[in-house]
Structure formats: C-alpha cells, structure tokens
Amino acid sequence: MTDSRSAFIAKARGAIRDQQLQEALDLATGRFLTLRGNAFRGLTDPEGLRERAKAIKQRTIRELDQHLERLATEIQRAGGHMHFAADGRECVDILLRLARERGVRSVVKSKSMASEEIHLNAALEAAGIEVAETDLGEWIIQLAKETPSHIIAPAIHKTARQVAELFSAAMKQQLPPDPEALTAAARRELRQKFFQADMGISGANFAVAETGTIVIVTNEGNGRLVTTLPRIHVAIMGMEKVIPSLSDLMVFLQLLARSATGQKMSVYTSLIRGPRRAGETDGPEEVHLIIMDNGRSRELGGPLEESLHCLRCGACLNVCPVYKEVGGHTYDSTYPGPIGIILTSFLGPHPKNLGGASTLCGACLEVCPVKIDIPRMLLDLRHEAERGRELPRGERWSFRVAGMILRSPVLYRLAARLGRIFQRPFLRDGYLERLPGPGAGWTRFRDLPPVAARPFHVRWKELERES
Ligand code: SF4
Numbered sequence: 001m002t003d004s005r006s007a008f009i010a011k012a013r014g015a016i017r018d019q020q021l022q023e024a025l026d027l028a029t030g031r032f033l034t035l036r037g038n039a040f041r042g043l044t045d046p047e048g049l050r051e052r053a054k055a056i057k058q059r060t061i062r063e064l065d066q067h068l069e070r071l072a073t074e075i076q077r078a079g080g081h082m083h084f085a086a087d088g089r090e091c092v093d094i095l096l097r098l099a100r101e102r103g104v105r106s107v108v109k110s111k112s113m114a115s116e117e118i119h120l121n122a123a124l125e126a127a128g129i130e131v132a133e134t135d136l137g138e139w140i141i142q143l144a145k146e147t148p149s150h151i152i153a154p155a156i157h158k159t160a161r162q163v164a165e166l167f168s169a170a171m172k173q174q175l176p177p178d179p180e181a182l183t184a185a186a187r188r189e190l191r192q193k194f195f196q197a198d199m200g201i202s203g204a205n206f207a208v209a210e211t212g213t214i215v216i217v218t219n220e221g222n223g224r225l226v227t228t229l230p231r232i233h234v235a236i237m238g239m240e241k242v243i244p245s246l247s248d249l250m251v252f253l254q255l256l257a258r259s260a261t262g263q264k265m266s267v268y269t270s271l272i273r274g275p276r277r278a279g280e281t282d283g284p285e286e287v288h289l290i291i292m293d294n295g296r297s298r299e300l301g302g303p304l305e306e307s308l309h310c311l312r313c314g315a316c317l318n319v320c321p322v323y324k325e326v327g328g329h330t331y332d333s334t335y336p337g338p339i340g341i342i343l344t345s346f347l348g349p350h351p352k353n354l355g356g357a358s359t360l361c362g363a364c365l366e367v368c369p370v371k372i373d374i375p376r377m378l379l380d381l382r383h384e385a386e387r388g389r390e391l392p393r394g395e396r397w398s399f400r401v402a403g404m405i406l407r408s409p410v411l412y413r414l415a416a417r418l419g420r421i422f423q424r425p426f427l428r429d430g431y432l433e434r435l436p437g438p439g440a441g442w443t444r445f446r447d448l449p450p451v452a453a454r455p456f457h458v459r460w461k462e463l464e465r466e467s
Contacts, residue, residue, distance in 0.1 A: 035262020074212025
C-alpha cells in the first residue's frame with residue numbers, strides 16, 4: 001500500500017509540472033462542470049430525482065440476486081445467451097472461447113470500462129485477434145498505446161495537436177490539428193473496420209431485468225454500429241449495472257447525460273433486446289451478455305457497498321481538486337478520481353488503497369447523481385490503511401500535545417499567542433510560506449493561512465455585542 005502511495009505522489013509531481021496536461025484538464029473538466037450546472041438548472045426537481053435514483057440503486061443492490069436471475073431469464077427468453085464470470089480472467093476466457101468457436105478474426109469495440117478493467121484488448125491481441133476501438137477517445141488512446149484517463153472522456157489529457165500527430169502516423173497522411181478534420185478522417189478509417197469485423201464488443205450502461213434489455217448510451221453512433229453490424233454482439237457489464245424496470249431506466253436516463261456531459265439526453269440511447277429476428281433486416285445473429293463479479297460481491301453488505309450504485313458519469317472526477325491537478329494516469333488504475341479510488345480498492349486481483357489521494361472536500365458527493373457518499377468511504381479507506389500502523393514517535397507526541405492544547409482554553413490561547421509571534425518571519429503577503437522542520441511538507445506546494453490576529457471567539461463576542 002505504501003508503494004502505491006509513493007508511486008502516486010511521484011506521478012502527481014510529474015503531472016503538476018506538465019503544462020500541456022494542465023491546460024487540457026482545466027479546459028475539459030471546467031467545460032463539463034459548466035454544462036452540468038446548466039443542464040441541472042433545467043430540471044424542475046433535481047434533488048427529488050437524485051433521491052429517487054439513489055433509492056432505486058439501494059433497493060436493487062439489496063435484492064441483487066433476484067434481479068440478476070430475472071435478467072438472465074429475460075435475456076434468454078429474448079434469444080440471447082447469458083454468461084457469469086467470477087473474475088476478470090473468467091470473463092476473458094469466455095470471450096476467447098466464443099471467438100475461437102466462431103472463427104472470429106477481427107473485433108470492433110465500443111467504449112467499455114468493464115473491458116478496460118480486465119485488460120481485454122491485450123488478451124484478444126495475444127490470441128491473434130485484431131481489435132479496433134471505435135469510440136473516438138478510445139481509438140486515440142489505442143493508437144497512443146495508453147490507458148483512458150477519464151471514465152467518459154478517455155483522451156481528456158490529449159490536445160488536438162497530439163491527436164493530429166497520432167492520426168497522421170496511423171493513416172500515413174498529414175492531418176491538421178482541427179477537430180472536425182480529425183473526426184472526419186477517423187470516421188473514414190473506422191467505417192471499413194465495422195464492415196469487416198466478425199464480433200462487436202460493447203459495455204452496458206444498464207441492463208433492465210424485467211425485459212432483458214441491454215442499454216447503451218453514446219454520443220458518437222459507434223455503439224449502434226458495433227452492436228448491429230458484426231454477426232456476433234457481446235456485451236460485458238459489472239453485476240451492479242442491472243436495474244429492475246424500464247420505468248427505473250427513465251429516472252437514470254434523465255440524470256446520466258446531464259451529469260456526464262451536460263446534455264439532456266445522449267445523442268444515442270440504444271435498447272437491445274436479443275438478436276435479429278426472422279424478417280428483420282439488421283442486427284447480429286447472436287447476442288451474449290457477460291455479467292462480471294471481479295470483486296464486487298465481496299463488498300455487498302460492507303462499508304464500500306454504496307460504490308456499487310455508481311453510474312460511471314464521471315462528474316465526481318470533474319469536480320475533484322486532486323483529479324483536476326493530477327489527471328487520470330496518476331492513479332495507475334482503470335478507474336481514476338474519487339470513485340475510482342474506492343473501486344480500485346476492491347476490484348480485480350490487485351486492489352490498492354489510495355484513500356489518501358483526496359482532500360475530503362465533499363464536492364464529489366455534491367455532484368453525484370445518485371448521492372454516493374464518497375467522502376465517507378474515502379475516510380473508511382484511510383482508517384483501513386492506518387489500522388495497525390505504529391505511529392512514529394514524533395507524530396505520536398505532536399498529536400498528544402495537540403490534544404492537550406485543544407482540550408484546554410488556557411493552553412489554546414497561549415498556543416495561538418505564541419503562534420502569532422513565531423509565524424512572523426514566514427509571513428509573506430498575508431500567507432505563511434516555507435515553514436521549517438515538519439511544517440516544510442505543508443508549504444512546499446502551497447501557502448498556509450496564518451494564525452488569525454483576532455481569534456474567532458473574540459470576533460464572535462464583538463458580533464454579539466453589535467447585534
Ligand atoms: S460516483 Fe457518482 S459522480 Fe462519480 S462517476 Fe459514479 S455516479 Fe458519477
């Protein structure tokens with residue numbers, strides 16, 4: 001755990017100094033937040049809607065086994081095939097078996113964090129299967145041989161110039177750093193891959209138990225092509241993505257796009273129910289749904305269960321003061337940001353605890369469409385990380401002294417008076433800079449407010465007298 005903390009700190013230092021990354025993050029997260037704010041203002045009762053969504057998620061996770069069972073029955077009734085994977089390895093094995101048995105040589109994929117979670121592309125390529133990501137952001141990342149740095153905007157860290165360089169190299173022609181020209185070039189290049197692919201792999205934003213419907217929300221239309229053009233469609237989802245009914249879906253659809261990109265609705269919402277039927281002109285011959293556990297069921301009934309309510313909208317990343325400075329790659333995990341820290345602590349074979357990588361400001365809870373109490377869970381992770389750790393003697397003493405001071409008004413006033421005297425050499429423009437000794441770590445990257453000239457209790461008494 002200490003290793004992952006040190007690795008985070010080292011990477012964060014690099015990210016903070018990376019001017020291009022800082023500009024890209026500022027631009028993208030700022031824009032998402034403004035759009036989100038505007039979109040929520042258009043709702044008549046946003047708080048009521050969020051409460052309803054939260055209640056649906058709570059109820060669904062409590063009755064998860066029943067909903068999964070119903071989903072499996074309805075998927076099969078609609079002509080689809082169901083698979084359950086206990087972990088990422090099993091999920092990959094199921095996919096490779098399906099591909100082998102059906103002679104699949106090329107695959108097109110739409111955006112799927114579940115497939116990122118199990119490193120599916122590497123496994124398919126190792127088996128000799130050609131994989132093409134078709135979400136624009138994911139394709140950029142694939143060409144750059146990187147991993148996504150944001151849940152909904154995988155290439156958020158890339159500038160138009162960097163994308164132009166990647167596309168020019170891949171398409172062997174010089175392309176300008178113009179988003180429209182780049183999108184048109186990507187469209188031409190990817191269209192052929194859709195026609196050639198034997199299998200389409202997608203994620204699932206939701207799966208409706210009562211109807212056996214797989215729901216995919218996208219903005220680019222690639223999801224629709226991935227799930228209809230190839231002869232086989234395989235959707236992969238974490239077990240928590242099941243929802244009971246279509247009326248529940250309507251609640252989440254009002255919140256998801258608003259929280260993610262500030263749209264009232266995403267451009268495409270695809271509801272897939274089974275393969276192509278007799279007489280239909282398009283759609284795949286086979287539809288498979290793989291439901292993956294990969295550590296999720298361990299958290300049912302536990303302190304981190306609430307993280308299974310997540311819609312993967314990414315709003316908590318856009319508002320997080322840590323994510324906004326360090327970007328997604330610093331977390332070195334599939335899921336970055338506040339919710340990513342929690343998911344990373346239990347998903348997959350190598351969970352890690354990055355509970356300290358947060359300011360606990362609470363902004364994530366404020367924006368979360370399903371009101372997940374992320375700060376509470378981050379605190380739980382911190383407790384977990386510290387449990388059983390023997391504090392160094394210096395830290396033990398300083399906490400003991402702080403405890404004594406905070407318990408005694410006399411000592412508190414004395415300490416504040418001494419603080420006001422000793423802070424003088426370090427005061428610059430009203431802030432404390434470059435403190436010596438143990439304070440140095442605090443002031444290396446930021447200034448601290450000084451001990452106030454007039455303490456709060458004095459000002460409070462004055463206010464009382466004035467009123
Ligand atoms: S925790 Fe909430 S805000 Fe963050 S991605 Fe999940 S649903 Fe969105």
